[in-house]
Amino acid sequence: MKKLVSHQLVKYLEDRGIEHIFGLCGHTNIAVLTALETSTIKYVNVRHEQIAAHMADGYARVKKQAAVLLSHLGPGLTNAATGVANAALDSIPMVVIAGDVPTHYYGKHPHQEVNLHADATQYEIYRPFVKRAWRVDSAHLFPEILEKAFRLAESGNPGPVLISVPMDIFSTEMDTCHFERVKHNTKKLHKPSIDQETAQKIIQTLTSSKNPLFYVGGGIMLADAAQELRQLVDHLNIPVAYSLMGKGAVSDEHPLTLGMTGFWGTKFINDKCKQADYILALGTRFGEADSSSWESEYTFNFPPTKLIQIDIDPSEIGRNYPVEIGVVADLKQALTVLNDVAEEILPNGLQPVSLNSLKEEIARNRKAFKESNKPFIQDNCFPMMPQRILEEVRQVLPKDALITTDVGWNKNGVGQQFPIYEAGSILTPGGYCTMGFGAPAALGAKIAKPDRVVVSLVGDGGFGQNPAVLATAFEENIPVVWIIMNNFAFGTIAGLQKAHFGTTLGTVFEKDGEPYSPDFAAIARAYGIEGIKIKAAEEFKLALERAIRINKPVVIDVAMLNNPVPTDGHWNIMDIYSPNKKVHHASV
Structure with a gap:
């Protein structure tokens, strides 16, 4: 019996237990989207491919299985590249299925073909950071490649893989025996132990x-x-x-x-x-x-x-x-x-x-560190002290809440002084340290565990990368709370530049010499989501409690002083900037 490859692909993913696919449409993948219309798999639509990749990343971390990302060719695939690379550097399993140019047009400049060094070579773009990149040149090999892709993504040191599929293959009728044959493969490998x-x-x-x-x-x-x-x-x-x-x-x-x-x-x-x-x-x-x-x-x-x-x-x-x-x-x-x-x-x-x-000794040092933070935690100033923001977030959240971070205070400060009680409840971009990870990763985490409270701690720089996450949150009604720790800057880099070079050019947000920030709460409301702009320190905790209670997507925009995270260790870049000096970050 023959069926369209796109429909056989979706059936394969259903049989494999895939429940969600993240992606964005294009002329090369709409055959797959059409097949998904009657599927048990939920397709999660986004407004930018990087959002889809970070959502898939957060989903895979919480679900503990390979996530599936569906992409268009060319700019769609390159838009997703940062998110896929982030997953790679954190060893997160992901199968990226991307549409490609038709096989019969290789090298003829079909729409959006990548062919500057060789014909139809968009899959080469991903080679430096995926475990393997395949281009499907024959429809009957597609099932075998899918099997290999999932196995490779989830085995050994996990990570993303890419399958680039010419659009005509998606629309090819093929005998179902090829997909039937791979059903006999085990989907779970035994892993090596220790003698x-x-x-x-x-x-x-x-x-x-x-x-x-x-x-x-x-x-x-x-x-x-x-x-x-x-x-x-x-x-x-x-x-x-x-x-x-x-x-x-x-x-x-x-x-x-x-x-x-x-x-x-x-x-x-x-x-x-x-x-x-x-x-x-x-x-x-x-x-x-x-x-x-x-x-x-x-x-x-x-x-x-x-x-x-x-x-x-x-x-x-x-x-x-x-x-x-x-x-x-x-x-x-x-x-x-x-x-x-x-x-x-x-x-x-x-x-x-x-x-x-x-x-x-450990207890004494914990207490001493907490005491050293008390003046900042108890400070009623506004913009708020970052230490107070983190302290009040920890007080409000249940112990099993899922927390995503971005980069800056919300990552480094969380690592240093924000207690985590359950394994896997903190999702942070470690290897690639990608600004823009935290906001969409929270959506993926919430989809994976809808019964858990999910809060994203992000900076204004990171949230500003892809505010279109709010469109997906509204359309899919995904109740994530975003806390934007807004210091009107790329704060960590501004602190470095100020300390070592005495300037903040290109690292702070200003208009006519005055600090500038868009009103993120108003932006949220424009997307149909509740937005809360904090105007005094005592408002923050109450706003967060309410945001969690109403169980809807909420953006909390809170102004924060740009004080550096305390540093007792060492990073050699300091010696590159300022040789023979003990200089770290400065307040901006």
């Missing part, structure tokens, strides 16, 4: 060391291994530090959670990492900001500290620091075995002599 002998060596090494430490990254969330990690932490009573992407892997309330390392980490946390004799690193890349530019004076000191590293991606093991024991494994599988071995070797757990004093 018993290596697990015993790791547990014995950690339990015989004087000052061990766990260092965890976003790989814990990707592997859905937070429960196994907490079990090991509780059994061995070893403290935990984390990268920005690892925040929440163990609750910030846990008595052995140290906090975030690196440039925006505190001196106490960074010093604890330097003082460790052994560190077990789980699913982390030891990125520059998390590792204070890898300079041993500030965060990590390998050697003399010795490193045990477990990661699903062999290229990450030993990339930045020498490794004594390196293991390629899925973290959920590896931690399950490590827990079994730890129970066998130490049935009653490990109770270090210094455990109580360590917990007391």
